[in-house]
Amino acid sequence: MSEIPAGLRYARSHEWARREEDGTVTVGITAYAQEALGDVVFVEHPEVGSALGRSDEAGVVESVKAASDIYAPVSGTVIATNESLEDSPELVNQDPYGDGWFFRIDPDDIAELDMLMDADAYARFLESEQH
Amino acid sequence: MTEPATTDSATTDSATTDSALRRTALYAQHAAAGARLVPFAGWEMPLHYGSQLNEHHAVRGGAGMFDVSHMAIIDLAGDGCRAFLKRLVANDVDRLTAPGKALYGVMLNEAGGVIDDLIVYRRATGYRVVSNAGTRARVLDWLAAQNREGVAIAERDLAMIAVQGPEALAKFESVTGSREAAALAPFNAAEHDGWMVARTGYTGEDGVEVMLPGPDAVRLWQDLAGAGVAPIGLGARDTLRLEAGLNLYGQDMDETTSPLVAGLGWTIAWAPAGREFVGRPALEALRASGVGERLTGLVMEARGVLRHGQTVRTPVGTGVITSGIFSPTLGYSIALARVPKAARGACEVEIRGKWHPARIVKPPFVRKGSKVFE
Secondary structure, eight states, X not given: OOOOOTTOEEXXXXXXXXEOTTSOEEEEEOHHHHHHHOSEEEEEOOOTTOEEOTTOEEEEXXXXXXXXXXXXXXXXXXXXXXXXXXXXXXXXXXXXXXXTOOEEEEESOGGGGGGXXXXXXXXXXXXXXXX | OOOOOSTTOTTOOTTSOGGGOBXXXXXXXXXXXXXXXXXETTEEEEEESSOHHHHHHHHHHSOEEEEOTTSEXXXXXXXXXXXXXXXXXXXXXXXXXXXXXXXXXXXXXXXXXXXXEXXXXXXXXXXXEEEOSXXXXXXXXXXXXXXXXXXXXXEOOOEEEEEXXXXXXXXXXXXXXXXXXXXXXXXXXXXXXXXXXXXXXXXXXXXXXXXXOHHHHHHHHHHHHHXXXXXXXXXXXXXXXXXXXXXXXXXXXXXXXXXXXXXXXXXXXXXXXXXXXXTHHHHHHHHHHOOOEEEEEEEEOSSSOOOTTOEEEETTEEEEEEEEEEEXXXXXXXXXXXXXXXXXXXXXXXXXXXXXXXXXXXXXXXXXXXXXXX
């Protein structure tokens, strides 16, 4: 079973979202997602300053296997992207919940986080996906 | 994230149900090494053992071993087998002037389409054919249906391990205690004790492919692992072969593709003109009417990955990518593509609705660890 940290929120499209102390939301892809993709070779970020709606396309992750769209788990304005992925895309595989984060959003409505799954629900969702 | 698509991948076969999957003699080794096992051409095979990129680099920089036991090993015996192969293989097995010599070639249907690509080895008595796992049933049926020469055709239940990389021969020698591999010229093989050791491969590196009984294969695999040879999955096998400019059956060519548009014209033995191999009339008709396309290489040094099925736009018409990858050795994307014959130089590739600049080059891309195209 892939690692699913408690305290994060999860989308059905396999992004995680973490509420930071300053009220912003950090977004990445889950351990399950990076395992399914295999080695990540490129990440295409959303532009800093762009406004994203919930479930909008927010970038692309290219792995040795396939290209996959990344979706915004909550609506808001992109305030930062993880530029170290430019030279070290392998961070997504090595540390998907830490150094492999993708971008940070200033959310329009923090309550949207509650529409995502918690760790237990995501674990059950993965189990149902595999059957 | 969208679910990774499997349709554009050479390494999975979603049409096969898990219950029917076959396992090689080395399955337990793969499982114990933590392999990600996936369905491939009816077999449960290792995709990678943790990192496909690391495995790729291990082969280019040292030595790696591949379980290729899923491939079909077919022995042909009897007085008619030379005539049989001269008729069924578009390359000419008369080029195998002595036992131990090997030849790459294609088997064609009447329309000149590629039934399979294969290696033919001449043995002390008869021949051995090694063909693809995905075409096993088709090839065996075709051989049986074409057998007018009374050839004894027997698929062998042997394992097969490829050891590839600049250190492959030294590592193989260190665990077998035999100098036989280094003594072989490229595309030559030696047989003893039920083993066939061939100086062949699918990576653009030096190395051997060893056909041997399953229990021997388990011992050899363990001994090589003990000597520091890395296990390599099908993912890296695909990126290594593409860097080496080698075709993959089912992706770069199939029964609807002429070898003349698949970069395999060099494997057709036109002389002697009187050798009536299957598909020859169709190939000659195509050659006379003019071959409009060719298989060539593409590179895209900007960010992004070329993949199977993407459209290529050139000043003289459009083409299609047949295989595309991120090249771990080069650090950017490369591909094989079928394009209009006159296309040269700059082109564009459509990736998710946008056109990206790319460049037509002559494959291979990498040989013996280094970039080789202009």
